[in-house]
Amino acid sequence: MAVRALCEFTAKVGDLDLRFTPSPTAQEGIAGHRTVATRRGADYQVELSLSGDYRELTVRGRADGYDASRNQLEEVKTYRGELDAMPANHRQLHWAQVKVYGWLLCQRLQLESVTLALVYFNIVSEQETLIREPFSAAMLQAFFERQCTIFLGWAQQELAHTQALHTTLGRLKFPHASFRTGQRVLAESVYKAVSTGCCLMAQAPTGIGKTVGTLFPLLKAAPGQKLDKIFFLTAKTPGRRLALDALEVINHSAPELKLRVLELVARDKTCEHPDKA
Numbered sequence: 060m061a062v063r064a065l066c067e068f069t070a071k072v073g074d075l076d077l078r079f080t081p082s083p084t085a086q087e088g089i090a091g092h093r094t095v096a097t098r099r100g101a102d103y104q105v106e107l108s109l110s111g112d113y114r115e116l117t118v119r120g121r122a123d124g125y126d127a128s129r130n131q132l133e134e135v136k137t138y139r140g141e142l143d144a145m146p147a148n149h150r151q152l153h154w155a156q157v158k159v160y161g162w163l164l165c166q167r168l169q170l171e172s173v174t175l176a177l178v179y180f181n182i183v184s185e186q187e188t189l190i191r192e193p194f195s196a197a198m199l200q201a202f203f204e205r206q207c208t209i210f211l212g213w214a215q216q217e218l219a220h221t222q223a224l225h226t227t228l229g230r231l232k233f234p235h236a237s238f239r240t241g242q243r244v245l246a247e248s249v250y251k252a253v254s255t256g257c258c259l260m261a262q263a264p265t266g267i268g269k270t271v272g273t274l275f276p277l278l279k280a281a282p283g284q285k286l287d288k289i290f291f292l293t294a295k296t297p298g299r300r301l302a303l304d305a306l307e308v309i310n311h312s313a314p315e316l317k318l319r320v321l322e323l324v325a326r327d328k329t330c331e332h333p334d335k336a
Contacts, residue, residue, distance in 0.1 A: 060210070062109075062120030062159050068213075069206040070155035073148030083137050083182045091137035091180045092123060095187065102128040109163035113207035122160040123178075131174040131191065132161055137182050150190075153177050159206065162199035171196050220317075225282035227316050233275060234312035235268075242272040250276035253284060270305040278309065278318075 083091065096105045103126050110119035123135040134157035138145070157175045165173055176191035238246070245263055252259035253276065263269050277289050291302045299322065306320050 060118050065118055066155040069209040070152055087182045088137045091182050092135050095135050095180055111163045111166050113204055116207050131176055132164055133176045133178050135178045137180045139182055142179055158199055158202045162203040165196035228278055228282050231313055234308050239267050241267040245272040246276045249273050250280050253280040270301045274305050
């Protein structure tokens with residue numbers, strides 16, 4: 060598992076606040092990292108590959124830079140705008156990443172301590188802001204193991220849920236007493252397409268139950284195809300409502316199923332208090 064993915068799962072906290080959007084483009088980020096590296100000394104190692112294990116989890120990644128002469132490990136973050144406007148939870152996530160890298164480095168080089176530094180590089184002014192702090196290897200190891208424990212706990216829970224879900228999907232019955240005219244043909248076509256990895260374009264008249272006739276075979280095929288999620292895309296809001304209603308019908312017909320249904324909504328429609336934004 061990548062270091063960044065681990066930390067974004069276990070250490071990300073706070074609101075979904077997009078008012079501070081410092082992220083440059085990928086090319087600007089690469090250029091910024093390169094500029095920082097050229098300002099360092101001869102002992103500076105760039106893109107240092109690190110990895111480590113905790114129980115059944117392997118964590119790996121590339122640290123931005125390590126200065127062996129100063130025993131300083133750096134995590135470079137490019138940004139634009141005012142650094143003071145960065146929310147505390149953003150910086151907390153950055154510290155989490157460099158702490159994980161710090162332990163992986165200590166483990167690899169048998170270090171008792173290391174100085175960790177967040178390097179914020181403004182892509183417009185090309186100015187650096189360094190925030191550094193010394194850490195012992197024991198502190199970093201404890202932090203690393205805590206993040207891994209959090210992730211493994213979730214992963215084991217997800218595995219148990221998926222196994223139970225696939226078992227119940229194998230026994231799932233059609234949620235109505237019988238199929239409507241044309242509905243069985245549609246359901247069989249969808250099931251065959253999913254089972255063989257093919258695409259299917261279907262056209263059917265209104266009223267045959269296309270939504271249930273599509274979702275039901277998708278769910279039935281999920282265990283055999285090892286599907287852990289299904290996306291149902293609609294062009295308009297009424298279609299989304301039909302899909303949610305169909306899933307509610309399927310869930311009601313098999314209470315032991317315990318489907319997890321997530322509705323994706325446009326960002327500008329999700330604010331609960333638009334008058335206060």
